[in-house]
Amino acid sequence: MEPPTSTGEHCTGRFGVHGGQYVPETLMNAVIELEDAYNTFKDDPEFRRELADLLNNYAGRPSRLYYAEKMTKDLGGAKIYLKREDLNHTGSHKINNVLGQALLAKKMGKTRLIAETGAGQHGVATATAAALLGMECVVFMGKEDTERQALNVYRMRLLGADVVPVTSGTATLKDAVSEAMREWTSRIDDTHYCLGSVMGPHPFPMIVRDFQAVISQEIKEQLMEAEGRLPDVVLACVGGGSNAIGSFYNFIDDPSVRLIGCEAAGRGIDTFETAATINTGSLGIFHGMKSYFCQDEYGQIAPVYSISAGLDYPGIGPEHAWLHDEGRAEYVPVTDDQAVNAFEYMSRTEGIIPAIESAHAVAYAMELAPTMDPDQIIVITISGRGDKDCAAIARYRGEDIHE
Amino acid sequence: MSNIEQAFTHGKAFIPFLTAGDPDLETTAELIRAMAENGADLIEVGIPFSDPTAEGVVIQGADLRALSSGTTTDRVFDMISEVRKDVTIPLVFMTYANVVFSYGLERFAQRAAEVGANGVILPDVPFEEKEEFAPAFRAHGLDMISFIAPTSHDRVREIASHAEGFIYCISSLGVTGVRQKITTDIGAMMRLVREANPQIPCAVGFGIATPQQAVDMARYSDGAIVGSAIVKIVAEYGTQSVAPVSAYVAEMKAALNAAYGA
Numbered sequence: 001m002e003p004p005t006s007t008g009e010h011c012t013g014r015f016g017v018h019g020g021q022y023v024p025e026t027l028m029n030a031v032i033e034l035e036d037a038y039n040t041f042k043d044d045p046e047f048r049r050e051l052a053d054l055l056n057n058y059a060g061r062p063s064r065l066y067y068a069e070k071m072t073k074d075l076g077g078a079k080i081y082l083k084r085e086d087l088n089h090t091g092s093h094k095i096n097n098v099l100g101q102a103l104l105a106k107k108m109g110k111t112r113l114i115a116e117t118g119a120g121q122h123g124v125a126t127a128t129a130a131a132l133l134g135m136e137c138v139v140f141m142g143k144e145d146t147e148r149q150a151l152n153v154y155r156m157r158l159l160g161a162d163v164v165p166v167t168s169g170t171a172t173l174k175d176a177v178s179e180a181m182r183e184w185t186s187r188i189d190d191t192h193y194c195l196g197s198v199m200g201p202h203p204f205p206m207i208v209r210d211f212q213a214v215i216s217q218e219i220k221e222q223l224m225e226a227e228g229r230l231p232d233v234v235l236a237c238v239g240g241g242s243n244a245i246g247s248f249y250n251f252i253d254d255p256s257v258r259l260i261g262c263e264a265a266g267r268g269i270d271t272f273e274t275a276a277t278i279n280t281g282s283l284g285i286f287h288g289m290k291s292y293f294c295q296d297e298y299g300q301i302a303p304v305y306s307i308s309a310g311l312d313y314p315g316i317g318p319e320h321a322w323l324h325d326e327g328r329a330e331y332v333p334v335t336d337d338q339a340v341n342a343f344e345y346m347s348r349t350e351g352i353i354p355a356i357e358s359a360h361a362v363a364y365a366m367e368l369a370p371t372m373d374p375d376q377i378i379v380i381t382i383s384g385r386g387d388k389d390c391a392a393i394a395r396y397r398g399e400d401i402h403e
Numbered sequence: 404m405s406n407i408e409q410a411f412t413h414g415k416a417f418i419p420f421l422t423a424g425d426p427d428l429e430t431t432a433e434l435i436r437a438m439a440e441n442g443a444d445l446i447e448v449g450i451p452f453s454d455p456t457a458e459g460v461v462i463q464g465a466d467l468r469a470l471s472s473g474t475t476t477d478r479v480f481d482m483i484s485e486v487r488k489d490v491t492i493p494l495v496f497m498t499y500a501n502v503v504f505s506y507g508l509e510r511f512a513q514r515a516a517e518v519g520a521n522g523v524i525l526p527d528v529p530f531e532e533k534e535e536f537a538p539a540f541r542a543h544g545l546d547m548i549s550f551i552a553p554t555s556h557d558r559v560r561e562i563a564s565h566a567e568g569f570i571y572c573i574s575s576l577g578v579t580g581v582r583q584k585i586t587t588d589i590g591a592m593m594r595l596v597r598e599a600n601p602q603i604p605c606a607v608g609f610g611i612a613t614p615q616q617a618v619d620m621a622r623y624s625d626g627a628i629v630g631s632a633i634v635k636i637v638a639e640y641g642t643q644s645v646a647p648v649s650a651y652v653a654e655m656k657a658a659l660n661a662a663y664g665a
Contacts, residue, residue: 186577299505
């Protein structure tokens with residue numbers, strides 16, 4: 001199965017029926033210019049050297065592949081490895097993509113980065129790259145998320161970024177994306193929209209995936225060294241889907257590896273308070289792409305919900321939609337309750353506090369591992385660290401703590 | 404000549420936009436009749452979308468109010484079907500790709516034509532994705548209106564040579580909304596369009612609110628499109644907005660006629 005990547009000129013970036021470039025005319029030359037620049041620089045030895053230097057010496061790659069021995073023994077099934085993206089500088093996988101895009105933007109002569117953020121992980125990563133590379137930075141964040149993730153708002157401001165609380169719509173990630181797109185429409189010459197997930201119009205799903213694919217490349221090498229073989233299952237949480245596609249990408253052509261994306265089911269997929277796109281959504285066109293979206297019968301985008309601000313998004317990246325159509329990857333719903341339990345379980349068992357987003361993947365591993373044999377291997381991508389979530393989880397458990 | 408092109412045969416065209424269902428569909432129907440009576444040459448009827456990414460705050464608010472009042476695509480079609488009994492000028496639907504896609508492209512095109520619409524404008528469908536939609540619209544006699552933006556540059560030729568109905572020229576960067584000043588060289592944009600397609604009418608929109616702005620924008624083009632300034636009046640006067648909107652439309656068309664002849 002060959003993913004239809006854009007190697008040709010102005011290919012519209014389709015993954016099966018998904019993807020495309022559904023953006024206003026005002027942005028079309030910007031996305032074409034971005035695609036041209038990416039195609040020019042991605043194989044440029046100087047660009048690759050600079051990016052590798054940033055990833056290794058600044059972000060701390062490669063990230064560890066850690067054998068979670070206590071969890072493995074406690075769950076009594078498959079051997080569990082954790083891909084520790086939480087140990088990256090800025091505390092999540094988001095830095096992989098941001099360093100790539102920021103460097104690309106700089107080569108394109110842009111001096112200003114704008115970004116959307118949900119949990120704040122992508123916003124913090126973008127603010128960090130902007131500080132390092134001497135660029136201006138504006139981050140759009142749903143007002144509700146600025147309250148759920150107040151610490152990250154402070155971090156972004158500390159790093160020199162402007163944080164713009166978005167009050168339109170549901171005041172969450174979807175609205176932050178809309179607002180960042182609106183801002184990009186009004187200021188293109190000096191501004192790069194540093195999109196944080198494998199979504200939006202082509203070429204973003206391709207560019208972000210390529211920059212995140214380092215995760216699965218490292219898993220493959222590290223597990224080969226540790227175990228001399230491929231994993232049986234790779235698990236990652238999915239909102240837009242950047243850490244998941246990064247974790248899956250280099251295994252797509254290895255049919256023995258099960259690829260499982262864990263969607264945020266919120267209060268359950270039989271309620272309206274859910275963000276599980278594959279499990280509850282339908283085909284649509286929004287935010288520049290054709291993919292699956294949570295929507296009503298008239299195509300109005302649904303006000304989705306998850307305890308996790310980073311997964312609280314009504315769509316999913318087009319490559320995931322395609323992997324689902326092809327049956328190559330599975331997408332399972334995980335509720336708030338399951339994720340919070342996993343958040344606490346991993347903290348107690350391994351001494352690792354995962355991001356509440358990543359805890360969705362941990363939760364599914366807790367169900368899956370006991371059903372598998374001890375000679376089988378699960379890799380869970382821990383996409384980020386959970387320090388940012390402690391206050392919110394305490395509130396979920398009825399404890400009122402102040403940051 | 405398509406029905407839409409006829410809108411450009413009475414001097415410079417004045418093209419108002421309104422969001423259907425803001426504050427309710429009865430008022431929208433009255434507003435459409437009143438705008439037609441007061442000199443509108445073509446009316447853009449917005450079918451509300453939950454997340455209109457090309458709109459500024461004013462039209463975003465209208466979409467939200469329309470959806471809150473229970474407006475659906477079917478109800479907008481029913482309303483237009485009634486209005487069509489009295490209104491003869493061209494009517495064009497403006498909405499987002501997902502509203503059409505989720506309704507079913509073929510079903511949408513058929514229903515839009517049935518109720519008497521003449522075209523469709525989808526701001527999130529650029530030239531590259533146009534052919535997914537245009538053939539179905541064409542089959543039902545609906546023009547799919549193309550945009551040209553200040554950033555279009557070398558794309559103008561291709562877009563213009565395939566354009567149908569009229570070309571919607573975006574006056575400036577950014578989303579819809581009233582602007583104090585429009586600095587784009589509209590004349591230069593128009594020259595590029597004319598070179599590629601001498602026949603197609605061009606109307607300029609985004610940021611136009613005052614009669615003087617309409618006159619300035621129409622100098623090099625065939626008409627002016629006004630959205631947010633009208634939606635603002637509707638937001639302020641609600642069900643009582645027919646009189647002030649009528650007066651506004653009459654004033655704008657009169658300014659164009661005074662400057663360029665009827």
